[in-house]
Amino acid sequence: MGGRFITLVAPEGAFAFSAGSYIAEASNSIYMVNGTTIGSATPIVSGIPTGEVNSTMAKDISAFANYMETLTSTNGRNSTATGLMVTKGYSYTDSRALALDVITAIIPTNSLSTALQALSVPPGTPINTPGVSSILISIFSNPNVASLLFLVGIFAILVDIFHPTLVLSFAGVAVIALSLFGLGTFGASPLAISLMVIGAAFIFLEVKTQHGISALMGVVIFIIGFLFVFQFPAASAAGAPGNASFSEIPEITYALLFALGAAIVIGSLYLRNIRAGLMKKPKIFDSSGTIGKTGEMKTDLVAGGKGDARIGAEEWSVTANRDLKRGDQVKVIAVDGLRLVVEKLET
Numbered sequence: 001m002g003g004r005f006i007t008l009v010a011p012e013g014a015f016a017f018s019a020g021s022y023i024a025e026a027s028n029s030i031y032m033v034n035g036t037t038i039g040s041a042t043p044i045v046s047g048i049p050t051g052e053v054n055s056t057m058a059k060d061i062s063a064f065a066n067y068m069e070t071l072t073s074t075n076g077r078n079s080t081a082t083g084l085m086v087t088k089g090y091s092y093t094d095s096r097a098l099a100l101d102v103i104t105a106i107i108p109t110n111s112l113s114t115a116l117q118a119l120s121v122p123p124g125t126p127i128n129t130p131g132v133s134s135i136l137i138s139i140f141s142n143p144n145v146a147s148l149l150f151l152v153g154i155f156a157i158l159v160d161i162f163h164p165t166l167v168l169s170f171a172g173v174a175v176i177a178l179s180l181f182g183l184g185t186f187g188a189s190p191l192a193i194s195l196m197v198i199g200a201a202f203i204f205l206e207v208k209t210q211h212g213i214s215a216l217m218g219v220v221i222f223i224i225g226f227l228f229v230f231q232f233p234a235a236s237a238a239g240a241p242g243n244a245s246f247s248e249i250p251e252i253t254y255a256l257l258f259a260l261g262a263a264i265v266i267g268s269l270y271l272r273n274i275r276a277g278l279m280k281k282p283k284i285f286d287s288s289g290t291i292g293k294t295g296e297m298k299t300d301l302v303a304g305g306k307g308d309a310r311i312g313a314e315e316w317s318v319t320a321n322r323d324l325k326r327g328d329q330v331k332v333i334a335v336d337g338l339r340l341v342v343e344k345l346e347t
Helices: 019-025 053-074 079-087 094-099 112-118 132-140 143-162 167-186 190-209 213-229 251-280
Strands: 006-009 015-017 029-033 037-039 091-093 105-107 294-297 307-311 314-319 329-336 339-344
Touching: 006 015, 006 019, 006 112, 015 019, 019 037, 019 053, 019 079, 029 094, 029 112, 037 094, 053 079, 079 091, 091 094, 094 105, 105 112, 132 143, 132 167, 143 167, 143 190, 143 213, 143 251, 167 190, 190 213, 213 251, 307 339, 314 329
Parallel strands: 006 029, 015 037, 029 105, 314 339
Antiparallel strands: 037 091, 294 307, 294 329, 307 314, 329 339
């Protein structure tokens, strides 16, 4: 475009927030289509030592505000309005941005293709769009999604411990890994991640304690860690930056979080009861229950050798320390691996 750098915010519903705002205001010209938004560029700072929050945040906000105002004034636009995008986290709709001289013009369309034509972009010009990896990173770096995936992964592994298949364990580990990657990309504080991991440890401790208290404590600690992820939330159009606030968490996330937490506590108790019931049932291949039962030899048997006998309603491979004949009545006295040890019943 003749050596000029142009930013286009399109299609309808698109926005230029955070770094997008700085990129836009660094452009020679900014165009927006109908139904788009620009603004919300307050910096997010995490990991600030105790006692330095106010001073550090003030310095960063002041520095970024001056930077934004310089970019805007250099290109002949309203630096006061863009400065508020940093200091107050303000955002502007397309019409409001034009009225405040934050952008160059509005292209009266809702589509990207029409907007490009209006800017005289030649047909067939390559347009870079987000790839699959970028889309996935965007999804997993959402702290709501990442935190819920973490809890889902824990639940999957917990179920697999009580009912081993390995499939759920592998899936659970993979989901937790994606969750930690997303939290790291979002910039969650080490304290928040540590609390979530400690919560997971208490949940797994339930396998040993099996009374529900460990699982409940784990869920509570996990939720506290989850809330700390939002200790430094992204600035909204009307919110003041730098203050701890949990208002950025959607209500549906709260509902899913507490539902999963309750499912882990109740599920761990339920699985424990199922496991205890299964442990009381006789094993399918446990032959110790045949000791003391009587039966009849179905084949001849040489002392120390192997023969067949019907014990109860089943046929077993048996051995004995003396010769036995087919038809002899025998009694099981021991189990030797998969073979029963019998002796002849004297009549």
